[in-house]
Amino acid sequence: MQDPRDPQTLTSTPSADDAPRRGRRRPAGRGGGGDRTTVQQRPWKQPRLRYEPTRAVSDDELESIHQASLRILEEIGMDFLLPEARQMLKAAGADVDPDSERVRLDRGLVEQALSTAPSRFTLHARNPDHNLEMGGDYMAFCCIGSAPNASDMEGGRRPGTHKDFRDLVRLSQALNVVHVNGGYPVEPIDLPPRTRHLDALSDLATLTDKLFHAYSLGRTRILDGLEMVRIARGVDAERLMREPSLFTIINTNSPLKLDGPMLEGMMEMARHNQVVVVTPFTLAGAMAPVTLAGALALQNAEALAGLVVTQAANPGAPTAYGGFTSNVDMKSGAPAFGTPEYMRTALVGGQLARRYGLPYRSSNVTSANTVDAQAGYESVFSLWGAVMGGVNLLKHGTGWMEGGLCASFEKMILDADLLQMVAEFLEPIEISEAAFAVDAIREVGPGGHFFGSPHTMERYRDAFYAPMVSDWRNYESWREAGAPDAMTHAHRIYKQLLADYTPPPMDPAIAEELAAFVARRKEEGGAPADT
């Protein structure tokens, strides 16, 4: 049975437009560039976890983790490196040491914060088709964030540049299964630090019409980001305040520290009713105890402390509970990802987030240095932990390599295929008389085959997920074709997606306003040099 629409055969489109061309009117289309590519994909859609999440610890054990975290916050406390934050927490009732940066939070403060944080909210993209539900059983997948290096088979591994940044952002837009831009996919180190955020956020606002993220590297960058999102969405400040449209990831400086720029960012985001995802980076054996229970207790203490900050800044501000506990290689101290330890802490992180009624953030991660079997298995193991843990926001969904030190163009595609498979896995099985096919089984009869049966012919086109990367040819055909491995397929597909890329439409007036804002802020010098 031959289907002429072979998704593995990628036809090239000679007129493909690789320029962003801000302000030029383009035909409106749902989903932006992703829907117009010659690479066959699932449509843009948020998956939902209809299965029961997996519980790795009992309810009693979960409660004891919670209690251990409360003791950490009450007895040990945390260092908050921003005086303004300490004042705010003191006003909220925290025990603030006047002679140091130490703040102790009692359980009443934590309970108060948990009572005001919303369990579910909507995130607004400039293309309303790309709005996201955050919480409940909804999932959203992010592109990689924050890699210092980029790599592909052609150019090898190199420090990130603005060109790599823009190409990765284009892929993020082109891949339907990427719902969110999760930070800078690679750091564009050829851009000046003080104005880098202006160029980067401008790219994110124009090359994509999906949600994006701003780094909490001080107040100025967050305020710039908020203004750029407001302009890109074409809304006023009041509406932006009603409609969360930007998110930031806060990594505590584990153990038990929050620095000034992060605190400035999270407080400003919360005050503007934007989304703060608090994710302690608790590597068991390094920044956290070597025991998983200890690492989880610390993760949880820090996540709850972050929650207290956002809710003290603005009760009801949208937040998410981030888990990123993994282990290190005890021989070298190197962080390890997608490990059995990672999987179990991802499950418990989800249990804690559900106990608190907060959306849950986890990640798709690997330590592999090349897109080999290890990259495949560590990523799927981490997805197993995250998805069955009930993840709502999956960071680093596509492209993450080397424990986060490299954004791989090929891994972008491989991961997009993995995420599409996960999304398909989460689709309900159709259970109906027609689906049971008893009459078709009767017609085919013992020893027959279903290839040509009417029941098959009516359904075969959409019956199964058609992968982008997987090569299902038999060995002989595959060998004749040059024995391509998954990385080779992914390389071809990313090239094709970039060739097919067209920027999503943007109102010329908005594009102009955005460009003017960037120009003015650059003239002003961008962010202060010290942050």
Add this chain to the structure above:
Amino acid sequence: MQDPRDPQTLTSTPSADDAPRRGRRRPAGRGGGGDRTTVQQRPWKQPRLRYEPTRAVSDDELESIHQASLRILEEIGMDFLLPEARQMLKAAGADVDPDSERVRLDRGLVEQALSTAPSRFTLHARNPDHNLEMGGDYMAFCCIGSAPNASDMEGGRRPGTHKDFRDLVRLSQALNVVHVNGGYPVEPIDLPPRTRHLDALSDLATLTDKLFHAYSLGRTRILDGLEMVRIARGVDAERLMREPSLFTIINTNSPLKLDGPMLEGMMEMARHNQVVVVTPFTLAGAMAPVTLAGALALQNAEALAGLVVTQAANPGAPTAYGGFTSNVDMKSGAPAFGTPEYMRTALVGGQLARRYGLPYRSSNVTSANTVDAQAGYESVFSLWGAVMGGVNLLKHGTGWMEGGLCASFEKMILDADLLQMVAEFLEPIEISEAAFAVDAIREVGPGGHFFGSPHTMERYRDAFYAPMVSDWRNYESWREAGAPDAMTHAHRIYKQLLADYTPPPMDPAIAEELAAFVARRKEEGGAPADT
């Protein structure tokens, strides 16, 4: 922190003995060769699924699949190609068509069979340390079975030989996480077909002390297998009858057919109280309906029909419920594995097996032609479906490539690492005051680190799983080391394991008896030529 016992540094043992040397006395050792290798492994242990299995359909939907299967068996029936089987089923109350091979089974017969089949039993290996619990939350992992080809990086891909067969069997013994030999890992096609089973089973009985499998290719081969297991275990026929020690996989000829040799084998195995695993090979869109519900209804009907056969032959005979439903590539008809469709049917297969109170068999599978990222992700996706589906017997646990057409030496190692990670993932997290490490967190304090803390020093050696294959070095060190991918690591490790291999001890009298039996049966000509 340096641990001198680097598991990635494999020291060679120059006196390694690569010959099986039947009858030569060797020092007794728990677990056989696997425990004496220089490759660091988890000890031999059956993992248990302490998590709640994932349900992909509701109880009502599950019941409707069951009902559809009963209708298929009642209204359409199945072809049984062995007159003796039809007579037996007729005597048991089945509706047997006198003019064809068709047999219709009513729901009463199915219910009767379900009432006598045991839900849990022990399988006895010749080394009692390698006995297996089958059922409940216990898991057992098999080595690959039945590949026509073998491959490794050095020798490339080739039709299976006796040498490859023996080397793969040695690896199966050497890998602690392989609990069962699941058939011939590769077909030794250089051995004559009529006596092949004698050489192959003799190797399985001597090169390993773990359980093995006999093919149901007619009565003679099964009777030979039973006698060889009896001799190897050093027990009499009555004890063998009391203690299941051999298993066979029955693949129905889907749709709705069971051939003569398979029926002979399964009836003989059941009569001897040995384990029959009925696994319909229901590829949706080919031998089964294109809809997952239809493929599952057919799988379930055939599995239940197999159960009726074993219980009619010997009520109470141990059986397992096998699921192997996957989909085909609708463009080429090629079977696909480790797909989202495979994952969901693996979950539902487990739900059906639990509804019936039968041990559940699933598999670790991939269509990949080389040990690349696809091999990694398809295998872990299939493990995700199998493990969260509550698998008890995981077939093809190590080594499976190309949809079963090739046994890869490197994949043997890669999969063993994956299975060890799964086993580690299933270990409970220690929840205790000591594990919460609140005092250690207090001592380390905000901004400190846990590397050198007493809490870490006491625990770091066994804190985390140390993988065999995964390369966690940073990019620079990895590149300096020649940029090895996972396949390259696996190649090195399989060579080391073979070099370290020593055959498990066997009483010389038993070895002699076994050799004499094989010699006599060869003299007699082995199995009849027609099967």
